[in-house]
Amino acid sequence: MIKVENLDVVYGSKDKSNHVVRGVSFAVSRGETLGIVGESGCGKSTVLRSLAGLEGAWTGSISFDGKPVGKVRTRDELKLAQMVFQDPYGSLHPRHRIGTALAEPIRSMGAGDGWTRVAEALQQVGLPAHFASRFPHELSGGQRQRVAIARALILSPPILLLDEPTSALDVSIQAEVLNLLADQREERNLTFILVSHDLSVISHMCDRVLVMQNGVFVDELSRQDLQTGVTHASYSRELFEASFL
Amino acid sequence: MPDLDEMPVLSVRDLNVRFGRNSIPAVSNVSFDVGRERIGIVGESGSGKSTTGRAIMRLLPQRAGVTAERMDFLGSPLLEKTERQMGGLRGKDIALIMQDPRYSLNPVLTIGKQVAEAAKLHLGVGGKDAVARARDMLARVRINDPDRVLSLYPHQISGGMGQRVMIAMMLLARPKLVIADEPTSALDVSVRKDVLMLLDELVRENNSGLILISHDIRMVAAFCERILVMYNGRVVETLSRLEDAAHPYTRGLIAAMPDPKHPVRRLKVLDRKSIEVETNP
Numbered sequence: 001m002i003k004v005e006n007l008d009v010v011y012g013s014k015d016k017s018n019h020v021v022r023g024v025s026f027a028v029s030r031g032e033t034l035g036i037v038g039e040s041g042c043g044k045s046t047v048l049r050s051l052a053g054l055e056g057a058w059t060g061s062i063s064f065d066g067k068p069v070g071k072v073r074t075r076d077e078l079k080l081a082q083m084v085f086q087d088p089y090g091s092l093h094p095r096h097r098i099g100t101a102l103a104e105p106i107r108s109m110g111a112g113d114g115w116t117r118v119a120e121a122l123q124q125v126g127l128p129a130h131f132a133s134r135f136p137h138e139l140s141g142g143q144r145q146r147v148a149i150a151r152a153l154i155l156s157p158p159i160l161l162l163d164e165p166t167s168a169l170d171v172s173i174q175a176e177v178l179n180l181l182a183d184q185r186e187e188r189n190l191t192f193i194l195v196s197h198d199l200s201v202i203s204h205m206c207d208r209v210l211v212m213q214n215g216v217f218v219d220e221l222s223r224q225d226l227q228t229g230v231t232h233a234s235y236s237r238e239l240f241e242a243s244f245l
Numbered sequence: 246m247p248d249l250d251e252m253p254v255l256s257v258r259d260l261n262v263r264f265g266r267n268s269i270p271a272v273s274n275v276s277f278d279v280g281r282e283r284i285g286i287v288g289e290s291g292s293g294k295s296t297t298g299r300a301i302m303r304l305l306p307q308r309a310g311v312t313a314e315r316m317d318f319l320g321s322p323l324l325e326k327t328e329r330q331m332g333g334l335r336g337k338d339i340a341l342i343m344q345d346p347r348y349s350l351n352p353v354l355t356i357g358k359q360v361a362e363a364a365k366l367h368l369g370v371g372g373k374d375a376v377a378r379a380r381d382m383l384a385r386v387r388i389n390d391p392d393r394v395l396s397l398y399p400h401q402i403s404g405g406m407g408q409r410v411m412i413a414m415m416l417l418a419r420p421k422l423v424i425a426d427e428p429t430s431a432l433d434v435s436v437r438k439d440v441l442m443l444l445d446e447l448v449r450e451n452n453s454g455l456i457l458i459s460h461d462i463r464m465v466a467a468f469c470e471r472i473l474v475m476y477n478g479r480v481v482e483t484l485s486r487l488e489d490a491a492h493p494y495t496r497g498l499i500a501a502m503p504d505p506k507h508p509v510r511r512l513k514v515l516d517r518k519s520i521e522v523e524t525n526p
Binding site for chain 2: 039040141170171172173174175176178179182197198199200201203204205223226227229238239241242243
């Protein structure tokens, strides 16, 4: 479903350049959930942003569903992958009502004004339809993240890119959001890439985990490795021990 | 004179905090003692855990109504102290370590100036001596090359280092009670452990009491001798081990956390209605 080869991201130029992602390659098959784990600054979010088309400075090749995509995406390519961001406070426009925020992707894809789909989209993520007339500040953090998920799903993309979707939430709310994501994955046969620094969230959600350090993948762990605590690199060992005190 | 080592550092009975008149209490009837030990306060956002910490420091705004049957620090009531007396206690005898070093350090002063200021204020040493103390303290919190860090500004250091600087500043005066409010939430997992270990080591060395406020029940359980679980402003349970959890809220919290060793297809979510019934019979 997703294939990435030799992805390189460099910011700045010459002596001030910062090589953030160093030639990473990976593939994700349909319906699979891939986790990427690492410390802040290791380049995990940059990989995701390159996939989503938000990053302009990458080289290498990215293809969705067998078709290569470029730096500038067409509408059809954009529809393939949607993103959910970490901070639900920052990712929703504070002066747009929830309904406007949800209808926006449909309008910008030129598929009508989108209002007819808002109520359904809200119900799918377990929110009442009358929330459409509320503003983001009238919702709790968990509800806002549900809206962000609804907005990502409203175009029915086959791929969902999740950048720390629960790290701003309480554990009890985190459980609700993770369950929602798992349900939607099953219902729509979605392919996920989940980026997080929290190994327990990653191991709950993912079939396969890549451990990232300084812009390269240093380890790959299967679901079984995570359960039994097997690691193949010293860095992932360290991360493992630090996460479970 | 009572033996200072025997009596609790802090003793709180029926602490109540309300914001505004006739409003919902943010903290209601919270009672606990802190000896020379580490206790944890756990709860979700809005459970009143940080408000409790701030009420002890008397850092809540004027409009907050704080009442308590007893809130004694080393035997003397905190609520009767004047603002001036509190100013003498804060930082010197009771220290508060906050969540994000980026917001709690002054962005326009060097690390050296800020740590030395703590030394000047609480230890009564001047100029060069204060800088030397600051340097020693930075070395104590395992900052390599403290001389270089002294001349850096807060934006030039990492989050983990910033939190070490905060710990250095707060523990310089050897406070009797340290309140750490989510000290590691803004840090990476790999740095989290180091910061906690460091805090633990210094608190033990000074023989002080520590109140660790966090939402991460597992971390608190691994680190503290006693855990207070707060929900809706009340302490619903006091635990020494996670396995003993009996209250549905605590059990719900533990079950809501994904555990890689026991994978489940769906995580359990909190049943808030049954918790309400249990907490307000």
